[in-house]
Amino acid sequence: MKLIMGGGYDSIYWNAGIISFFTKNDIDIEIISTGVSSVLSIYKSIYGKFFFNSFKTFIDDKNNPINKIISQFSDKAITSSFLNLLKFGTSKSEFFNTQELQEYIFNNFGNSKLKDINPNLKIEAYSLNYGRFFYFNPGMKISDIIITELAITPFFRYHKISNVNLVPSSVLCEIPFKEITESKEKHIVPLFFKKKEKPMPSNGLNILLDCSEVRRKNLAEKISKDNFIAVPENYPQNPYTMSAFFEGYNNIEKLWGKIND
Amino acid sequence: MIYGAALGSGGIRGIAHLSFLEKIIEKNNIELEILTGSSAGALASALYSLNPDSKYIKETFFSVMKYYNNQLTKLMKSLSSGVASYSKLITSTGIEENNILYNIYKDLFGRKTFSDTKKKLGIVSYSVEYREEIKMTEGYIIDAVMASSNVPGAFIPHRIGGMNLLDGGVLDEVPVDFCRELGAEYVFANNISPKKVKSSFSNGYDYFSYVDDRKIGLLTEIQMKNADKAYTFSYETDWFSFNKLDDIYNASDKFYGGDNI
Numbered sequence: 001m002k003l004i005m006g007g008g009y010d011s012i013y014w015n016a017g018i019i020s021f022f023t024k025n026d027i028d029i030e031i032i033s034t035g036v037s038s039v040l041s042i043y044k045s046i047y048g049k050f051f052f053n054s055f056k057t058f059i060d061d062k063n064n065p066i067n068k069i070i071s072q073f074s075d076k077a078i079t080s081s082f083l084n085l086l087k088f089g090t091s092k093s094e095f096f097n098t099q100e101l102q103e104y105i106f107n108n109f110g111n112s113k114l115k116d117i118n119p120n121l122k123i124e125a126y127s128l129n130y131g132r133f134f135y136f137n138p139g140m141k142i143s144d145i146i147i148t149e150l151a152i153t154p155f156f157r158y159h160k161i162s163n164v165n166l167v168p169s170s171v172l173c174e175i176p177f178k179e180i181t182e183s184k185e186k187h188i189v190p191l192f193f194k195k196k197e198k199p200m201p202s203n204g205l206n207i208l209l210d211c212s213e214v215r216r217k218n219l220a221e222k223i224s225k226d227n228f229i230a231v232p233e234n235y236p237q238n239p240y241t242m243s244a245f246f247e248g249y250n251n252i253e254k255l256w257g258k259i260n261d
Numbered sequence: 262m263i264y265g266a267a268l269g270s271g272g273i274r275g276i277a278h279l280s281f282l283e284k285i286i287e288k289n290n291i292e293l294e295i296l297t298g299s300s301a302g303a304l305a306s307a308l309y310s311l312n313p314d315s316k317y318i319k320e321t322f323f324s325v326m327k328y329y330n331n332q333l334t335k336l337m338k339s340l341s342s343g344v345a346s347y348s349k350l351i352t353s354t355g356i357e358e359n360n361i362l363y364n365i366y367k368d369l370f371g372r373k374t375f376s377d378t379k380k381k382l383g384i385v386s387y388s389v390e391y392r393e394e395i396k397m398t399e400g401y402i403i404d405a406v407m408a409s410s411n412v413p414g415a416f417i418p419h420r421i422g423g424m425n426l427l428d429g430g431v432l433d434e435v436p437v438d439f440c441r442e443l444g445a446e447y448v449f450a451n452n453i454s455p456k457k458v459k460s461s462f463s464n465g466y467d468y469f470s471y472v473d474d475r476k477i478g479l480l481t482e483i484q485m486k487n488a489d490k491a492y493t494f495s496y497e498t499d500w501f502s503f504n505k506l507d508d509i510y511n512a513s514d515k516f517y518g519g520d521n522i
Contacts, residue, residue, distance in 0.1 A: 093465035129460035131475065153472050154465070165460060172476050200390055200425055204350035204414045207389060211413050211431050212469070214392045215476040218432055222483055 001259075002030045004189045004227070005037035006168075006175035006220070008152055009069050010239040011192035012036050012059065014232065016052055017248025018190050021256070023049045029188075032122040032179050035170030038149035042142060045118040052245075058108070065101040069155055070240045098157040102147050109143040117142065123149065124176040128158055128165040133177045154209065174220035181223055188259070189224040190252065192244075193217055194235040230255045265295035265445025267437040267488065268302030269481070270430030271453035272412070272500020275301020276322070277513030281451045281492065283315035284517040295445045297383040297436040299429030301453070301500075303409035307402050308369065310378035319510070325368050326506055332361045333503040340415055340501045347466055355417035362416075363407060370403045377402075383443050384409045385429035385436045389418050394432045396439055412500065430454075434477060437484040450488035452481060455495045492521065 003022070007015055015037045022029050023044060033041040043051040043058070061067060114121060115138035123136045125148050136145050148159040148166040158165040169177050175189060201207045230251045236244040266285070268278045278301070286293060293313070298306030308318045326333070339357060340346060349356045375382055375398055386395045386408040397405040400421075408419045408426035418425035429436065440448045456478035462468035485491040496512050498505050 093462065093468045126475075128471070128475070129458060131456075131458040131478075154469060157468070163460075167472070171472060172479060177479075197391055200418075201354070204353060204355050204417075205347075207354060207418070207427070208350070208414050208469070208473075210389070210392070211387070211427070212473045212476070215432065215473065215480065219476060219480055219483075222480070 001185065001228075002032055002179065002187045004032050004175050004180060004187045004224070005041070006034045006170040006173070007036050007190075007192055008170060008174075009036060009066065009155070011244075012040075012070070013240060013242065013244035014192045014248035015040055015190065016055060017245035017250075018230070018252045019044055020052055020245070021249045021252045023051065027256075030120075030122070032124065032176045033149075034124040034176045035149055035152065035168040035174075037170075038123045038168065039146055041121060041123065042117065042146065045121055064104055065096055065156075066150060068096060092157075093154075094157040095155050098151070098159075101150060101156055102159070105146050105150075106143045109141070109146060112142050114138045114140050114142060114145060122176075122179075124169045124178060125149065125166050126169045126172055126177075128167060130164070133169055135178070153212075170216070172216060172219070173223070174216045175224060177223065180227065187224075187227045188230065188252070188255065189220075189227045190230040190248065191217075191220060191224070192239070192248075193221075193231055228255060228259055262291075263294050263444055263446045264291050264449070265297065265440040265443065265447070266293050266306070266449045266451065267435050267440045267484070268296065268298040268306050269435035269450070269452045269454060270300030270302055270410075270428060272301055273503050273506060274453040274494070274496055274498065274500065274509055275305055276506055276510045277453050277494045277496070277516075278302060278305035278451060279315050279319050279322070280510065280513040280517045281494070282309055285449050286315075293380060293449075295381040295383070295440055295443045297385070297440040297443065298409070299385045299433055299436050300410040300412070302435070302451070303384040303406050303429060304366075304369075306382060307378075307384065307406050310380040310382040311370075311373060311402070313379055321369065323506070325365055326503070328368075329361060329365055330503075332364075336361050337501050337503050341499065350414055353417065355413075356415050357417075359407070359411060359416040359419065362410060363403075366403045366406055370401075370406065373402045375399045375402060375405075381443050383436065383439050385433045385439060386411075386426045387413075387429060387431035387433075389425040389427060391424065394429070395422075395424065395426060396436075396442075398443070415501070430477065432480065433484065434481040435484045435488075437488045441487075447489045448487075450485055450491040452485060452491065452493045453496075454481075454500075455493050457497070492517075 031041045043055040047054045119138035149168045151159045296306035384397045384405040404421045409429040411419045413427045
């Protein structure tokens, strides 16, 4: 049994709580990740049990471009700005400056490679040019992996490595695609999904953005339906707080108990 | 054996469904009892369910399309106007109001209901607020087809049943599972919107649309795998290229008339 983790920015704390449950209880479970969970998985490999303190320092750093997303509290504020939407659609392909993200991550992780921290770490991404899911090989630079895994549409543009345009699988499907669709084993799949109903979006572009999010989640639900699923019982008002962390921790604790009963 | 067909979305490429239906029936010597469709597939399956005669449907459909040729040309120009149409997307819930499709469907369906059909009919749509697929098997056919072919962004959502509805292709391009739910033991699926990979994007909207297209492709792959016999017709053109009606029909006739079925 493996832990199959994905998610967008809003699932950072929830997923951190889930990994913390396993590290705190010394449960050695293989993680297959995409999106923000991949950054958590890398931090776990580097810092072990105490990964969350270091990860929190990373996301709380005011110079970290992803801190802007977290402090603006969800995509709602970002996508409601007329100017943001206009720039995104007609020129920029991103709400935030992808180059700033690249520089920040390169400065923090330098040239160290995946094999230096854990050669067996399975981190999935998607090649836009080839239309394929794949795992990063151990020789890849951690900085390139993190930039790719944070290149979540529409916040940041895809990351280009040797003319291949890369995004995390979570941009398409919320969770890693390959393992679930290729193996017959049952896995643990945390899904940070809230109640489906939502007020009518204000304009056509927000309708498209919303449909896009629903597709990503619908695909994850379809491929993971025969697995052990953890979903929030009480979706936190602000997902970027410790209440989301504990929601993740407590949910996975209950699910783990049921699985092992 | 109860045979069914699930017909996919694809705008004007949907004319290919007529050749498809004619040839699978002729070559397999079968009767189709159940039809499900999404968007253009909803239109084709509704027409066929009311009057299972491909040749008659073709003549009726072509004459209606020719009658509305000038208005369709205007619509085509509006939808392909780049930045201008993108700006409309931000200021309204859709670029156009969908009056032209309403007029066409009124001519084709009048006040016919699902209970008037000679074959069992199922049409899929998508609710913006409930963020889920809506399966329709009763009521006025014009309402169901209008909702199902209401391309997000292009048209403002269609209101019926207390919901704002959009194109069935948002989540279910080729409704194979729905066809089985309605009782089909053997399902033929026809996908008329295969996805192509590309590596460069003209702007953020183009990039976003491409990423979303990949998601739809993955959702459709799942449906196509669930079919007993799946066909994919490839004709590269925008869904609103109404001026290519004849070309698409001829290409599809050649495709399905050959050894592909």
